[in-house]
Amino acid sequence: MLSLNFAIFLNLRRLSVSDAELPGVLRQARAEYLAGDNRLYLCAAQPCCDQVRFDNSEITLETASREAGLTISKTGCQGPCKQAPILSLRIGERNQMFAEVATEKDWRAVLFAAWDAMS
Numbered sequence: 001m002l003s004l005n006f007a008i009f010l011n012l013r014r015l016s017v018s019d020a021e022l023p024g025v026l027r028q029a030r031a032e033y034l035a036g037d038n039r040l041y042l043c044a045a046q047p048c049c050d051q052v053r054f055d056n057s058e059i060t061l062e063t064a065s066r067e068a069g070l071t072i073s074k075t076g077c078q079g080p081c082k083q084a085p086i087l088s089l090r091i092g093e094r095n096q097m098f099a100e101v102a103t104e105k106d107w108r109a110v111l112f113a114a115w116d117a118m119s
């Protein structure tokens, strides 16, 4: 059964999933999240995408991905929208969320942290 908070979260984002569908949806989301050894997840939902002040075009992200040596993926809302823009880094089974990553300098600092964590 969906928790009340999770049901509210889904409802606010106009997502509907039945109790019967939920386990499969969560399995699919987990498999996607854990794909590959290392990944950086860039929230591309509102309000995050409006507060980003660095180039997050597909071509720039592909270049950054090659340079940093990890997959960079855009995602939907990651939850803490009040601290937008949000990025999440997964190195193996370790996770770190970064808040208020707005400027080019912030973005480069996160990429350096990712590179450093993989070293």
Ligand code: FES
Residues within 6 Å of the ligand: 043, 044, 045, 046, 047, 048, 049, 076, 077, 078, 079, 080, 081, 084, 085, 086
């Ligand atoms: S919109 Fe980015 S964390 Fe919610």
